[in-house]
Amino acid sequence: MxxxxxxxxxxxxxxxxxxxxxxxxxxxxxxxxxxxxxxxxxxxxxxxxxxxxxxxxxxxxxxxxxxxxxxxxxxxxxxxxxxxxxxxxxxxxxxxxxxxxxxxxxxxxxxxxxxxxxxxxxxxxxxxxxxxxxxxxxxxxxxxxxxxxxxxxxxxxxxxxxxxxxxxxxxxxxxxxxxxxxxxVEKMNEEELLKLPSFENRNNFVFIGNFLHEPNWNTVQYLKEAIWPLIKKNFREAVLEVYGAYPSQKVLQLHQPKNGFFIMGRAEDANEVVKKSRVVLAPIRFGAGLKGKLLEAMQCGTPSITTYIGSEGMHEGLVWNGFIEDNPEEFAKKAIALYQNENLWKESQKNGITIINKCYQxxxxxxxxxxxxxxxxxxxxxxxxxxxxxxxxxxxxxxxxxxxxxxxxxxxxx
Missing domain, CATH: 3.40.50.2000 (Glycogen Phosphorylase B;)
Structure with missing residues (x-):
């Protein structure tokens, strides 16, 4: 024994x-x-x-x-x-x-x-x-x-x-x-996507991340100041929900419902939040390691748009489950396209499953x-x-x- x-x-x-x-x-x-x-x-x-x-x-x-x-x-x-x-x-x-x-x-x-x-x-x-x-x-x-x-x-x-x-x-x-x-994570198959909320049953853009982590706070600032105005300019109905543990007063001050920018605070169940959202936005400008929020998005069948630093080390050159873009204008343009184009959205979902099964078993x-x-x-x-x-x-x-x-x-x- x-x-x-x-x-x-x-x-x-x-x-x-x-x-x-x-x-x-x-x-x-x-x-x-x-x-x-x-x-x-x-x-x-x-x-x-x-x-x-x-x-x-x-x-x-x-x-x-x-x-x-x-x-x-x-x-x-x-x-x-x-x-x-x-x-x-x-x-x-x-x-x-x-x-x-x-x-x-x-x-x-x-x-x-x-x-x-x-x-x-x-x-x-x-x-x-x-x-x-x-x-x-x-x-x-x-x-x-x-x-x-x-x-x-x-x-x-x-x-x-x-x-x-x-x-x-x-x-x-x-x-x-x-x-x-x-x-x-566990292996996924494309049939499991059918059990997740469909394109038409999802709403809003989402960002999620612990605010004690400086790269996350910087990302939210960047979203508010640079990315979100570009999205709203061409997609007036757009709504972004920002979730994260330990939001400080300076984070809460970014809450601006009239502009579709909502600071939601801690998510009781991050998985449920991401599953009901249509697109994850993560324009990360510095950091290291792997981004758990982006892997979680793939598991939830939620396409994402991130930067090259955000995607670093995460997909072994496989096609991303959305887009990788550093330029803010292109980032905003592709965010809108991913949100509005159902075929593109579904193809991005499948790309996420391929990444999960190849890289994270x-x-x-x-x-x-x-x-x-x-x-x-x-x-x-x-x-x-x-x-x-x-x-x-x-x-x-x-x-x-x-x-x-x-x-x-x-x-x-x-």
């Missing part, structure tokens, strides 16, 4: 799958490991939220932990997990050295969510009104921290093939340390992840022996994080 393996997940926040794509991805990871016999404990130093998932329903043990405290050391020694998964590089910085010190044999996996250094560098270039260049990453401070974290871990989960290429080509990270793991990736994890568990020393830069960083780079944490801990006791 196989011994049950323990997985410890250290979360940046508690999972909120109805608030963000990151929350949905975390629940996908939990599902994969749970289905393969892992006993999972999820811990976080974040405050509880009203919208976090009830982990007990998924047979996952939940525990709150403290930052800069030896109480985590005592906890992890007692739990003695075989695998530790860090939710984003900031968590690995905070707790990775403690895991190495107290559970040196545990396999350390980093879920990057997306490359923060890529998102940060693009955002800086956007605000400085210049084109982003790949070499911007080499001078980005966040990159130094994030790449160090990737090197220190036994394996990093990368959500985008575009980001996989950056890590290998720009930062020269060995492919042995990386695993491509996109969003994972759960079974294609989950089995490989578990196989790779088990392989690391069988011989972690050999794997680490060939990661010299990671060993070097373990020796040196953790020291500043470790002693800063110890200093804060000592200060808190006084």
């Amino acid at each position: 196989n011994q049950i393996k323990k997985l410890l997940i250290i979360g940046f926040v508690w999972p909120e799958p109805n608030s963000s794509a990151a929350g949905g991805r975390m629940m996908q990871l939990i599902s994969i490991f749970k289905q393969n016999g892992f006993e999972i404990t999820f811990v976080s130093a974040a405050q509880d939220s009203d919208f976090m998932v009830d982990l007990a329903e998924f047979e996952v043990t939940k525990k709150s932990i403290e930052l800069n405290s030896t109480s985590f050391d005592d906890f992890v020694i007692e739990l003695n997990p075989e695998v530790v998964l860090f939710d984003r590089f900031m968590i690995e910085e905070q707790f990775g050295w403690r895991v190495v010190e107290k559970c040196p044999n545990a396999i350390r996996i980093l879920d990057t969510e997306d490359l923060h250094c890529l998102r940060t560098a693009r955002q800086k270039a956007f605000k400085e009104n210049r084109a982003f260049e790949i070499h911007d990453l080499l001078s980005e401070e966040v990159a130094k921290r994030e790449i160090a974290s990737i090197l220190r871990c036994d394996l990093s989960l990368i959500i985008s093939e575009f980001e996989m290429n950056i890590l290998k080509d720009v930062f020269k990270i060995s492919s042995d340390l990386l695993f491509y793991l996109p969003f994972l 759960k079974n294609d990736y989950s089995e490989k992840l578990i196989s790779l994890t088990n392989s690391l568990l069988e011989d972690p020393e050999n794997h680490r022996l060939h990661n010299f830069m990671g060993n070097l960083l373990q020796h040196h780079a953790y020291k500043s994080t470790m002693y800063m944490s110890k200093w804060i801990e000592a200060k808190n006791k006084n």
Whole structure:
């Protein structure tokens, strides 16, 4: 009989799958490991939220932990997990050295969510009104921290093939340390489209996205200031509903019903909102990773229009389920065409199913992840022996994080 393996997940926040794509991805990871016999404990130093998932329903043990405290050391020694998964590089910085010190044999996996250094560098270039260049990453401070974290871990989960290429080509990270793991969904067939609301039974344009995420807020501003006036000019009856968790006062101030621009706030069921909408608008101007809202649109049979950054890494060159357009005038023109042309709309729906079935099949990736994890568990020393830069960083780079944490801990006791 196989011994049950323990997985410890250290979360940046508690999972909120109805608030963000990151929350949905975390629940996908939990599902994969749970289905393969892992006993999972999820811990976080974040405050509880009203919208976090009830982990007990998924047979996952939940525990709150403290930052800069030896109480985590005592906890992890007692739990003695075989695998530790860090939710984003900031968590690995905070707790990775403690895991190495107290559970040196545990396999350390980093879920990057997306490359923060890529998102940060693009955002800086956007605000400085210049084109982003790949070499911007080499001078980005966040990159130094994030790449160090990737090197220190036994394996990093990368959500985008575009980001996989950056890590290998720009930062020269060995492919042995990386695993491509996109969003994972079930296979769809065209017959399932018949079960979804039809073209004539759908209304309005929609945008949906967590407002705590800066690229989403910027997208809504861009829609309001540049895209929507162009759409309304040629399609007076047009209505746009903007949904998103955690809208601030500055977001709510954009609500303008007379102009067909509605700020709707949090969606109780994002899937239902997208299913009843006719077209998703997502003119994203900076960011990284994969856009959960665009995959969700495909699953809901809702065509979308986005930018090249929005579609980046999402469709492997397959025809998009709508249009990809950076020019605002063309974006608006194609949005109207997609909304009004039923044949074009239906063809776009089918393109979305093709993308889902080619790029996001759960079974294609989950089995490989578990196989790779088990392989690391069988011989972690050999794997680490060939990661010299990671060993070097373990020796040196953790020291500043470790002693800063110890200093804060000592200060808190006084």
